[in-house]
Structures are given as structure tokens and as C-alpha cells.
């Protein structure tokens with residue numbers, strides 16, 4: 117049976133209703149993995165975007181619980197700065213290509229206008245089929261050197277979530 121967007125949304129909704137905490141997010145990670153391994157799902161929802169266009173498309177947003185399912189399609193050389201997802205969590209699911217992800221550790225907590233300072237802690241690849249949970253406050257930065265397609269589930273639509281001020285520590 118192919119896995120569909122509406123089935124994924126239903127699975128996420130029932131998981132969050134039963135368990136809105138970190139254990140529920142781990143279960144959602146497994147649902148995202150299932151979608152990533154479903155060729156028809158990937159072909160239906162992740163398509164090349166016009167060059168220079170917005171890599172992000174919100175495929176589904178839940179009116180009641182606020183979570184959303186997005187398709188991200190990146191051109192080569194998409195490099196992000198260290199960031200968190202504010203008050204939200206996100207699950208990053210790699211469908212095609214590779215994301216080289218760096219996790220960062222806080223060395224000095226920010227305050228007001230002062231940014232939080234971070235140093236790199238771990239670098240690893242997200243490969244096709246991998247889904248990784250970035251829980252609330254977790255700081256990371258992606259580097260994508262080849263065309264890459266992702267399915268991303270966010271606890272709240274990150275288009276509307278304020279991010280923390282974060283800067284790489286320069287000794």
C-alpha cells in the first residue's frame with residue numbers, strides 16, 4: 117500500500133494527540149522515514165523548483181495541532197548558519213542527496229541583544245531515508261553541496277516562529 121500525505125498527516129495527528137512530548141516526536145520520525153522510503157510519495161510531493169525559487173513548500177498544515185509537513189528542494193551549495201527552531205521542534209527527513217549537518221554546543225548563553233555563542237560539536241551526514249529529530253532549542257547547521265530533497269515535519273510552521281540569536285564563537 118502506498119503511503120499518502122493524508123495518511124502521514126493522520127499518523128502524526130494521532131501520535132501527537134496520544135503523546136505530545138519527545139517520545140511522540142520519535143514516533144513521528146518513524147512515520148517520516150516510511151514516507152521517505154515510499155518512491156511514489158517522494159515523486160508526488162518533491163519536485164524541482166524553478167531556479168532561484170523558494171526551496172520550501174508547505175504541503176499540509178494542521179488547523180488544530182499546528183504541525184506542518186513541508187517539502188524542501190535545494191539547489192547545490194545550500195549552506196545554513198547555526199540556528200535553532202525557536203519554540204518548535206522539527207524532523208528533517210532526507211529523500212535525495214546528502215545533508216552534511218553540524219550540531220553546535222552553547223558556550224555562552226545569549227541575553228537580550230547579546231547572541232548565544234556556539235562551537236561545533238559533531239558533523240554527520242543525513243543520507244536518503246534518514247530522518248533526524250531536532251528537538252526544541254537544539255542548534256544545528258546544514259550544508260548541502262548537491263541537489264537535495266527533504267520532507268520536513270515541524271511542530272509549528274517555522275515561517276511564523278521567532279528564532280534565537282546565535283553566532284559561532286570566535287576565540
Ligand SMILES: [Fe+2]
Nearest residue numbers: 199200250256
Ligand atoms: Fe534547522
